[in-house]
Amino acid sequence: MIDLYYTPTPNGHKITIALEELALPYKLRHVNLGQGDQFAPDFLKISPNNKIPAIVDHDGFDGKPVSIFETGAILIYLAEKTGKLMPCKVGLERKTVLEWLMWQMGGFGPMLGQAHHFNFYANDRIDYAMKRYSNEANRLYDVLDRQLAGKLFVAGDYSIADIAIFPWTRNTDRQNVNIDDYLNVKKWRRRMFTRPAVVAGMKVGAEFREDLSNLNEVEWKKLFGVD
Numbered sequence: 001m002i003d004l005y006y007t008p009t010p011n012g013h014k015i016t017i018a019l020e021e022l023a024l025p026y027k028l029r030h031v032n033l034g035q036g037d038q039f040a041p042d043f044l045k046i047s048p049n050n051k052i053p054a055i056v057d058h059d060g061f062d063g064k065p066v067s068i069f070e071t072g073a074i075l076i077y078l079a080e081k082t083g084k085l086m087p088c089k090v091g092l093e094r095k096t097v098l099e100w101l102m103w104q105m106g107g108f109g110p111m112l113g114q115a116h117h118f119n120f121y122a123n124d125r126i127d128y129a130m131k132r133y134s135n136e137a138n139r140l141y142d143v144l145d146r147q148l149a150g151k152l153f154v155a156g157d158y159s160i161a162d163i164a165i166f167p168w169t170r171n172t173d174r175q176n177v178n179i180d181d182y183l184n185v186k187k188w189r190r191r192m193f194t195r196p197a198v199v200a201g202m203k204v205g206a207e208f209r210e211d212l213s214n215l216n217e218v219e220w221k222k223l224f225g226v227d
Contacts, residue, residue, distance in 0.1 A: 002026040003056040005046060007033050008205040010109065010167035014071045015053045017163045017201030022082050030208050072105045075160040085160045093156065100154050100161035104168070111136045112168050115175040134176035141182045148184035152191060166192050
């Protein structure tokens with residue numbers, strides 16, 4: 001059994017989609033971001049960076065429990081544990097999956113997150129920040145669009161690269177991105193939504209979805225770790 005420490009965010013959805021695709025049994029452990037659960041000492045033991053998601057696999061290495069944080073590490077762990085969603089053999093196919101997984105981790109997710117923050121959440125409307133991150137979001141969508149030209153999935157076959165990238169393409173309006181400008185991405189998104197596990201994974205924990213647009217000052221500070 002896997003304990004998933006989770007809130008229904010793009011990063012959280014990566015892991016629920018993977019777990020649904022792999023048909024691995026898991027139990028949700030809700031982390032309430034608005035209440036600051038991510039900064040609790042017990043959660044810190046599992047996720048040293050105070051970020052969701054994190055997992056505890058009670059059947060980990062040598063059958064002993066193991067905790068894992070960071071979505072890229074979790075996705076690689078789950079793929080290697082099951083032998084699915086990523087080539088096991090070192091070679092071109094595995095290299096490509098890892099490249100696009102790291103592209104999401106290092107650029108697509110963080111930059112879209114910043115665009116989302118400054119366009120939607122920030123108390124101060126900073127024109128420079130909004131333009132900077134919106135422009136970078138569109139540049140990255142163009143990178144993804146070119147990679148998807150002539151392909152069904154990002155790295156060829158369906159993989160953890162698709163699972164990592166997909167949830168971040170959900171709220172394009174808050175990123176100042178017009179999805180119609182990126183037709184290969186648009187077609188890929190539709191293709192992803194035909195997968196039952198993707199749909200199921202995106203629905204997991206819907207009852208925990210918080211209305212983060214109406215946070216009071218204390219909740220806002222807890223969510224973003226502001227003293």
